[in-house]
Amino acid sequence: MDLLQLRYFQVVARHEHISRAAEELRVAQPSLSRTIARLEAELGTPLFDREGRRIRLNQYGAIFLRHAERALSELDDGRRALRGARDTGLGRVSVASETLLTITHALGSFRAAYPRADVRLYQSNAEEMARQLRAGEVDFCVASQPLTGSNLESIQLAREEVLLAVPRGHWLDGRESVTIPEIADEPFVTTRPGHWQRALLDRLFAAEGLRPLLSCEGDEPASSQDMISAGLGIGLIPAMSRQTGTDAIVPVAWVHLDAPGCHRLLTLVWNRDTYLAEAALRFREFITSRPFMTHRLPDRHP
The missing domain is CATH 3.40.190.10 (Periplasmic binding protein-like II)
Known part of the structure; x- marks a missing residue:
């Protein structure tokens, strides 16, 4: 067993896909498959369940992955410690x-x-x-x-209110606050699942037994304010965006959400x-x- 096998196994385990792992590692798929096969032969047990062209990390692979990641992390720490001691x-x-x-x-x-x-x-x-x-x-x-x-x-670093941003001229422009039921039919500009804005939006609506209407889902939270300003919907924006002056560059109107837990930690x-x-x-x-x-x-x- 060598370090290269462990590195390859770690990437394959993360992707559970040989071709994607090979693309990240910049190696040929057959070479990567042979490396994983040799590792399994040395360990005496399969690490993946194979279903046609798909692979899934099995229970033995999950056990070995924890130890492999620990070993690789220790080696990486050693390199960093040496580099830190060497650098000026x-x-x-x-x-x-x-x-x-x-x-x-x-x-x-x-x-x-x-x-x-x-x-x-x-x-x-x-x-x-x-x-x-x-x-x-x-x-x-x-x-x-x-x-x-x-x-x-x-x-904890900070706790800030999350505001509702709406386009200028929107019927909420000028309102001090609004409840979730009042905006149940409004289209929202938000992020894909996995980002905090989406998690907060789904949680606030679920507390009212509702689901938000989505007009746009993206991976770049910073672009939400631009799309809201353009009239593509309304959205949740942290208060720091207002305080840093981004509304002067991308004009929107700010409304408080009358909903428990409408903050970012x-x-x-x-x-x-x-x-x-x-x-x-x-x-x-x-x-x-x-x-x-x-x-x-x-x-x-x-």
């Missing part, structure tokens, strides 16, 4: 966030305070962030919804079993020792 700078800190607007100001301030730190930023949904933390691909995630994992730790999440370079340690101290968002609207609902 502070090393690297990598951060994933569901929306880049959320983390931009904090990262900019950190870079200004620690110019020698190597900062990397990724945009991921909640499921991908949890995987990135488990695999040691990122040091921290700034999450707007809970991330699951027994080895994950978190600290931002948390910093990390894997306690993963090595953190000096830059990552300083980033955690930096981001948790000062207000994450300098301007917030007060929450209307506890």
Whole structure:
């Protein structure tokens, strides 16, 4: 058994698809299949159930994957520790966030305070962030919804109200607040399942026994305000967008939602079993020792 086999197995297990895994690894499919077959032969048990051209990680594969990921994570930590000790700078800190607007100001301030730190930023949904933390691909995630994992730790960064954005001239333009039943027939601009805006929208409507009417589903939350301004629907936008002045660039009207739990809770999440370079340690101290968002609207609902 060698390191290459473990790397290949990890990617195949994630995709449960040989051709997609081969594309990510940039190797030929037959070569990848032979590598997995040799690994299974060495272990003396199949790791995948094969159904025609499809494969599924079986119970033995799931057991082995936990140990393989732990071993690979330890090796990656060793490389990072050596690199951090060798480099003259502070090393690297990598951060994933569901929306880049959320983390931009904090990262900019950190870079200004620690110019020698190597900062990397990724945009991921909640499921991908949890995987990135488990695999040691990122040091921290700034999450707007809970991330699951027994080895994950978190600290609250901020709590902000989520507002309803509507196009200028909309019948709600000028209203102070509105209830969910009042907007049950309004088309919503939102994100695909997996993003926090969609999770919140579905939860608020489900509390009223309703389902939202969707006019647009996307993967880029930052574009929602543009589409709302263009008249394609209404949508949930965090209060920080109003405070950062984006409504001056993309004009919309803001309305409070009279619904319990209409807020976003931002948390910093990390894997306690993963090595953190000096830059990552300083980033955690930096981001948790000062207000994450300098301007917030007060929450209307506890």
